[in-house]
Amino acid sequence: MKIKLGVFFGGKSVEHEIAVITTSQALEAINKEKYEIVPIYISKKGVLYTGDALLDLQEFKDMDALLKKCTKVAVVNDGESVKVLKVPAPAFGKQVINTIDVAFPIVHGTNCEDGTVAGYLNLLGLPFIGPDVVSSGLGMDKIFMKKVLKESGIPVVNYYSFYSEEYVNDEEKIRKEINDKLKYPLICKPGNTGSSVGIKKVSTPEELAEKIEYSMQFSDRILVEECVQNLKEINCSVMGNLNETEASVCEEPYFSDEILSYTDKYMGGSKTGDSEEKGMQVSDKKLPADIPDEKRDEIQHLAQETFKLLGCSGVGRIDFLMDSKTGKVYVNEINTIPGALSYYLWEATGKSFEKEIDELVQIALRRDRDKNKLTFSYDQNIFALSGGAKGGTKGSKVSKK
Ligand SMILES: Nc1ncnc2c1ncn2[C@@H]1O[C@H](COP(=O)(O)OP(=O)(O)O)[C@@H](O)[C@H]1O
Ligand SMILES: [Mg+2]
Structure with missing residues (x-):
């Protein structure tokens, strides 16, 4: 039996297109023998769609035409499974299109990666890849993240x-x-x-x-x-969960301006924007980063500590600022769902993108099993306890004196 992997992607974010590119890269790499892909596209308006046309990046050039080929859906938990339903319900034929076993959110930026999608998947009761609500929120918030890291002794500027x-x-x-x-x-x-x-x-x-x-x-x-002087930027990806983490080789992204710009990050420095399909992977970079082995070890260690301190899960990318004269390194930020899922860093570490995704699913399932061991609610209905509604609500805020 194949695992039904619900790939939730897009979202109401300025990084919508980047998420679409990351998704197309991931869809190509997913082992189709093991997983059935259930694509769920979140439009910029927040409407959900499914359909095979979503599997082809070329289709995204004409959004109107693409959405016409897709089906509007809602994802619901009906107590038996998590189902993908046509909306509105068809007058004839089945409303249920498919079910989902595990969610794979590929969204970047605010309104998505900040815990919004994690919360939505939690509510659906789906195991999902990536960090839970609080960690996602901290990861998106530069101020709160710095406060937590500083408090824990991680070097920040x-x-x-x-x-x-x-x-x-x-x-x-x-x-x-x-x-x-x-x-x-x-x-x-x-x-x-x-x-x-x-x-x-x-x-x-x-x-x-x-x-x-x-x-x-x-x-x-x-x-x-x-501002960090003599700046060298170093990024390092981490995979795992609270119990076990692994760090990738480090990369050194280049920048043409004083501040690495949107164009530099996503268009490989091209100002014309014609290389959008290449996404993060072609941004100019040195891989592995040109740093001494001890620095690499220090950065890999700090990256894993940061990932754990923020309670992350799945794959993240921790970005560092280094003063190349003094060698001092600072954690700048974490991306809890990094562009291209950092697959190029893992490939350089000896892990194929297919294996990365396979491991991410296992990490998600393991977290779900661990979570199910915890107590979140009681099966007992306090309203049904002796005394009925009158006696049972003693001390509750709704009881009237
Ligand atoms: N404290 C700093 N010192 C030097 N350069 C910085 C500093 N903070 C940010 N930058 C530069 O600005 C870029 C973007 O800042 P960053 O905090 O990573 O924001 P974003 O979330 O937009 O990537 C960094 O990649 C780096 O080039
Ligand atoms: Mg950054």
């Missing part, structure tokens, strides 16, 4: 964070605190965007107000941090 509202109320106080606490040059970022959106370098105190106001257009929370 010195930073200062605040709500835009607080800045509007007393901007001078906030700028003074930043100037007192941090050493220039600084980097100003929105608290929860991705893909370098809203990020600016601040070279002098005179520029601070302007750069903060720029970042405030993208988020209601702002992070100002010290």
Whole structure:
């Protein structure tokens, strides 16, 4: 019996297209002898679709035509299994299109990777690949993530964070605190965007107000941090769960601008955008990264510690900032569902993409088994206890005196 793998992809996010590319790469690699793919496409409007046309990346060039070939669906748990249903229900014929055993969410960015999809899959009662709600949320939130990592002794750059509202109320106080606490040059970022959106370098105190106001257009929370000098960026992927993790070889992504831009990340530096199908995998990079073995070991260790501290599961990519003169490394961020699922890093580590996905399914099933051992609710109905509704609700907030 094949495992029915529900691939949930797309989503209401600026990184929608990147998720579609990652998905097409994953669909090619999935072992079709072992898994039946049930594609569930989440449109930019949040509508769910299924259909074979979703398996072909070329179809995405004409969205209207593609969606006409697909079926609108709802995914529901009816107490027996998780089913994919046609919506609206057809007047004739079956409403149930398929069932799903394990979910494989491939979504990036806000409204998806931030715990939204994890929560949705939890509610459906489906085992799923990737971190649970809290870890996903922490992973997307640059400020909360830094607080947790700093508290746990993981090296992060010195930073200062605040709500835009607080800045509007007393901007001078906030700028003074930043100037007192941090050493220039600084980097100003929105608290929860991705893909370098809203990020600016601040070279002098005179520029601070302007750069903060720029970042405030993208988020209601702002992070100002010290800029790492002689910057070398190093990324390392981690697979596993709380009990067991494995780190990949490290890569060194290149950047053409001061800040690695969206175009650099996803179009391989091309400004024309004609290489969109290549996605993350062709971004210019050095693989493995050109760093001494001890640095590599240190980064791989920190990457696994970060993954575990944030309670991650599945595959993540931890991005580091390194001062190439002093050798000091800092964890910059984690991607809990990394672009291309970091398959190129795992291939370079000796694990095929097919094997990576196979292991991810096993990790998801194992977490589900472990979770089922915990107590989340009682089968007993307290309303049915002796005394009935009157006596049974003693002490409950709904009881009336
Ligand atoms: N503290 C820093 N020092 C130096 N460069 C930084 C710093 N923070 C970010 N950058 C640069 O900006 C890029 C984007 O910032 P990052 O925090 O990774 O945001 P995003 O989620 O948009 O990728 C980084 O890849 C790096 O090139
Ligand atoms: Mg980044």
